[in-house]
Amino acid sequence: MDYSILIGGAAGQGIETVAELVEKMIKRTGYHIFTYKDYMSMVRGGHNFVQIRFSDNELYTYDNKVDIIFAMTQETIDKHSAKLKSGGLIIGDESFVDENYLKLPLNKIARDIGNNKVIGTIGVGYIAKLFGVPKDIAKNSVEEIFKNKDVDSNIKAFEAGYEIGIQKYKLDRFEDDKILINGNQALALGAIAAGLKFYCGYPMTPSTSVMSYISKHADEMEIVVDQVEDEVAALNMALGASFAGVRAMTGSSGGGFALMIEALSLAGIMEIPIVLFNAQRPGPATGLSTRSEQADLRFVIHAGHGEFPRMVIALRTPEDAFYQTARAFNIAEKYQIPVILLTDEYLADYDITIRPFDFNKIKIERYISNENDIEDERYKRYKYTTSGISPRLIPGIAKEKLILVDSHEHNEYGNIDESIETRVNMMKKRMKKLEALKEELIEPEFIGNEDYDYLLVGFGSTYGALKETVSRLNDENIKFAALVYGDIFPFPVKSLNFYAKKAKKVMVVEQNYSSQLKSLIDEYTDIKVENSILKYDGRAMNANYIITEINKIIKNKH
Amino acid sequence: MKCEYDLMKPSWCPGCGNFMIRDALKIALEELSIPPSQAVLVSGIGQAAKMPHYIGINGFNGLHGRALPPAIGIKMANKDLTVIVESGDGDTYGEGGNHFIHAIRRNINIAHFVHNNQIYGLTKGQASPTTALGQKTTLQYDGVKLNPINPVALSLTMGAGFVARGFSGDIKHLSSIMKEAILYKGYAHIDILQPCVVWNKVNTYKWYKDRVYKLDESHDFTNFDMAYKKALEFGDKIPIGILYKVEKETYEQKFSFIESGEPLVNAKLDPNNAKHLLKEFY
Incomplete structure (x- = not known):
């Protein structure tokens, strides 16, 4: 039923x-x-x-x-x-x-x-x-x-x-062992489980309910929630809190996220761990405030002046919103980089019954050094290492060492340094962190069975629609499989190359006009994406829509 | 640990007021016996904002106009830290104007020392929000067309509980009001008058020297009207010292778990602490 x-x-x-x-x-x-x-x-x-x-x-x-x-x-x-x-x-x-x-x-x-x-x-x-x-x-x-x-x-x-009333249908009784939750609540809960201590943000639909949820539990969970004057303050403030050693987060939607970008670049050069999210809504500018789109993929991948390492995780489901948000804090602290969670209005707001979250699966890994292990007499916040990751001390917690972080290009101590040698070495040091990060990326989830002719590729919140699409088409013996990205930048290509090779045809499904996921596949692989199933009307993707579009494509070919 | 000077050679011009402000800060910190590891100096961008590189305490040299937001984040994360913001007039009153207003609203326990030389130094001589009306600059060839901000009148009007004016030419006096500002429980604003020896040919060392006078005991710094009158006095005579100082509840005090608990940075993190939150979703 x-x-x-x-x-x-x-x-x-x-x-x-x-x-x-x-x-x-x-x-x-x-x-x-x-x-x-x-x-x-x-x-x-x-x-x-x-x-x-x-x-x-x-x-x-x-x-x-x-x-x-x-x-x-x-x-x-x-x-x-x-x-x-x-x-x-x-x-x-x-x-x-x-x-x-x-x-x-x-x-x-x-x-x-x-x-x-x-x-x-x-x-x-x-x-x-x-x-x-x-x-x-x-x-x-x-x-x-x-x-x-x-x-x-x-x-x-x-x-x-x-x-x-007149009874028309009959429902059986089952055990009510599920939770009913939406993506924003799950994201907020994931952050709290991960030890969030500082959240700041400016209200903007559809991101706001993350802040309201955290605020509701702030006293009890001992979390500072600050409604800031603007999104410029938001990320700068969160970076201050993170620098001082607490897990901090901010988030917004497209326009508000745009205002954070100068500070995103600051996080890049200061190497301060931070988790932030963009709950996408259709732009440009104010666009459609209460509706959904996936058009900020390229935006969040490239946001910020200059070049610096970052990670982008597209949240696919409320489960992702919980577990991946918690994971994002570990990655941010391990590599001392910004981790951007990419979600959207659809995922933020839909309610779904799912299995209760398992809090034992959440691991909190801080990667904070002890000052007694620092050999240099004067602490080098940006010490050159083989991984590019420098030992991180927390101001005030370290009693004998001083910590200096800087937005200029700087030397290992964090002091302004314009020399060619420092510039080149520091660029390499920061970007080097990506090498290890790439090794721990989670490949996109494969949906379907090994017997398929067509491979659909999507990311983020279209996960549910793709899952239903594959299941319904396979029931009709039209052989489809799907690959849905969660970790999306750096762009993982192993599974994509593996599964695309076995498909007669690869199609992308995404909610934007210019097929941004396809452009990533073009950039990072030799795979030929034959069709893009796109939707940019502000309303969420669903299986019927995808199947209708697929039927058009398949019919056109026959 | 002492606030060592010779960490990096300052790129300030000889005779710059920043040197004196640094001396005053050093004296204030040492006389208050604040260990450098327990203080953080936060700044934005500009000549003044390079201070964290030239003094031996923890430093966060962030973005232009954005010194206050990270300072707030730092203080909330670790209430035990002494958090000081130092930045220039352009940084604070121009690019960072919105943060300035809202920092006052929060009344968070930080000390804010604004190096106000009434000109842009680092970008070479353009008008700042405090440059006098009509003053010619390297950009405003016909003179400035915008009215200047009166920083202390602004912070008083916004409800700041500690408002002072200092002068870089009087280190002893400046360090004494800096100490008061650091000890003050809440947001403390000092607008520090300072000559820019290269780019501001109007507000010179002599110009200030001829005008500033110290507020004496006859000034009741708990009297708002009197403070406001003194704040507006900026012409032939310029009063320096603490204009206004009253007790107010701080931002941190409004968070019971911060007021009565450990600094947040010391919190033990355990995912299972949040497990009970699932209940409302059943």
């Missing part, structure tokens, strides 16, 4: 709460959930919708066909009725829903209860009955969500909705 419910309405109508309720009661019944959110950048009005997909099987992405549409506005029906599967149902208030759909007396019931804000909860009651969600589970969910506000009227609303 695989159902989807679409809830749509205007901003301010409480779509989010309705969605949270539906998610909660279905999750508690033991099902897997994938919730896709589509919001406009406004506080009131406009059109927002949420699609909750659930199944007894694991889910990786959303479906663009739905079984139920709960319309809180006529616009919801106008925009989404075409998505309805045959046999599907549209429900809404009798005041605007026409004869073809299910007219419910939502406004009337809300008036009788005396609270016009409970319309959504009445609908939830109706949906609970429709799917046969156990009543106690559904009711408990209502109580939990409204425990601080209007719980009585919402319980009444739920009961009334349940009362007028």
Whole structure:
């Protein structure tokens, strides 16, 4: 079984709460959930919708066909009725829903209860009955969500909705052993697990919820959260904190990330470890604030004046957001480089049920030296070594050694030095760190089985859509496999070369206009990428879209 | 450990006020018995900002205009460190103006010494945010068309709890207010008047010498109105000394775990400390 419910309405109508309720009661019944959110950048009005997909099987992405549409506005029906599967149902208030759909007396019931804000909860009651969600589970969910506000009227609303409902589907009960989480929450949790002590940032959609999550737990976890005056301050401040020895992070979305770039270059020359993330949204400039794209790949790889080593990890899933964020801190400290986590609005915001994170898998490796092991009388912060990595001391913790970090080209002590010899040696020293880093890159994940004709290559958040694509095509005996990048810069090529060789055709799938992943493959391999499946409308990639595009390509060739 | 001088030969011009400011800083740190390993000097870019290379304490010589943000990060990471910011007028009031305003809002416990020579030295003589209206420079050929910032009036207005004006020509006086600034619990701003012997032919050593006078006991530095009046006095007479000093809750004190705990840098990190956070996702 695989159902989807679409809830749509205007901003301010409480779509989010309705969605949270539906998610909660279905999750508690033991099902897997994938919730896709589509919001406009406004506080009131406009059109927002949420699609909750659930199944007894694991889910990786959303479906663009739905079984139920709960319309809180006529616009919801106008925009989404075409998505309805045959046999599907549209429900809404009798005041605007026409004869073809299910007219419910939502406004009337809300008036009788005396609270016009409970319309959504009445609908939830109706949906609970429709799917046969156990009543106690559904009711408990209502109580939990409204425990601080209007719980009585919402319980009444739920009961009334349940009362007028007619059961159409039947759900089994499974054990509820999963967590429901989104990418930003997982990223924040990964950072906290890794020992984050300092987070600073400036609010910018869709990055903000990382900061809000950390802030919510800041006192308890003893983390400083600073809402800075601008993103320029953000990275500079985080670098200060990291220099002083704590694990620090900042993040933003495209425009805010752009403001951090001078300091990214500073991290490069100062060799201060730092983790930062870019939750991509479509640009240029303000672009589409609440929507998704993967067009900052080249941007984050090259961001910064001058040349310096860095690592970019594209987060594919909330699991990646948790484990890879934690890993990023170790890599940043090991190589004393910036590590950029590349995510996007889609991954930041979708909710998914997954297995609980295993905190025992998180290792904290600091790579901080002890001053007693430093042989030089005067400490050389930038000492030449075979790896290019210099022993790192922390100011104040070292009692006898002084630490000097500098944004100019500098000698081993960190003092300004413009000599040819120092410049050349320091450039080589910094860039040398990449050699060892390249050896520990994680190759892209291969999806599918060894028997394939076509290889799809993607990165980051399209992982779920690619996974579903491969599975569905293989079910139809169209032989596809996929390779999805997490670690993406330095660009790992071993698996790509291996799997591409065995494919008749290689295609990339990415959410941008200029096919930036293809350009990387062109740059670093001899592989011929024959087709690019691109999407740059601001809406997330899904399996139906990819399959439709694949069918066009395959048909054109025949 | 002493604040050794001869780590690197300064690239300041002979007669530059920076030498005197360095002397004053050295005296202040030594008289306060602050070990060099327990202090960090943070700077941006400019002639003044080269200070971390020329004095033997920990140093963070960052980006132009960006001395304050890393200083804040450093102090929050390790509250036990004495954090001092030294940068020029262009660095602080121009490129870093936004950080300056917000550092005052935070009232974090750092001392900020601004070398204000009313001109750009490193880039050779252009106007700074404190250059007088109408003054001709190597870029403003017809004279500066923007009104100058009054740094101390600005920091007072923004609510800074410690505001002072110093003069590089009086090392003893300067080091005494530096000591007060370092000891002050909160953000302490000293605008240090300093001649630029090469690029500023107006605000010369003599120009300052003829104008500055020390605030005496008759000045009540807890009186905001009096302080503000003195802050605006910048003409034939320029008062130097502590204009304003009152106690205020610091930024760090607002974080209970910093106020009552160990410096964050000493925290024991354990992933399992965060495990209970998973609960809300079930």
